[in-house]
């Protein structure tokens with residue numbers, strides 16, 4: 445059985461949305477990040493990185509949102525979540541690499557986890573502020589790239605689309621007025637919400653898209 449270790453609304457949501465899109469059976473196991481469950485010996489034995497998501501599939505233990513989504517898409521080709529055309533496939537990976545690195549590991553972490561960038565608490569405020577600027581630049585680019593597109597890589601739905609929803613929700617958690625600032629991205633989120641698989645996974649996590 446395939447099992448996803450996740451935290452509600454965390455980046456693991458992208459893997460969960462993709463799992464639900466495949467239509468295959470799976471189990472969920474919540475990891476309570478607030479209580480530090482990701483740092484317990486039991487969890488670190490499975491994932492030494494101490495983060496979610498973690499996918500367990502038979503003998504396979506897999507971390508990193510992009511790797512998990514690509515694995516699931518390849519395992520369930522009928523779900524058509526990864527384009528076959530080399531250029532579109534590369535465009536998908538371009539999106540995922542950028543979201544995981546520049547947007548998540550840099551800008552979002554600067555805002556929510558400034559202690560990763562400097563030990564001195566006096567510097568944390570400035571790091572978070574810079575993160576907000578970096579995030580707005582990234583979000584502006586997302587808005588621009590979604591303009592005139594039904595989905596992130598054009599007309600074909602792909603694993604990039606659910607991944608974008610993670611950041612859209614985080615925008616609200618950072619008190620950005622996503623509807624006002626990002627109308628194209630909001631329309632994209634609404635299109636996602638019209639998909640039964642997306643609503644089902646959100647419901648399982650006990651979360652919505654909008655506050």
Ligand SMILES: N[C@@H](CCC(=O)N[C@@H](CS)C(=O)NCC(=O)O)C(=O)O
Nearest residue numbers: 454455477494495496497508509544
């Ligand atoms: N590069 C990883 C990032 C994973 C990550 O940072 N996950 C966060 C949740 S969004 C986490 O587990 N944080 C717990 C912690 O930092 O203690 C990926 O893309 O999967």
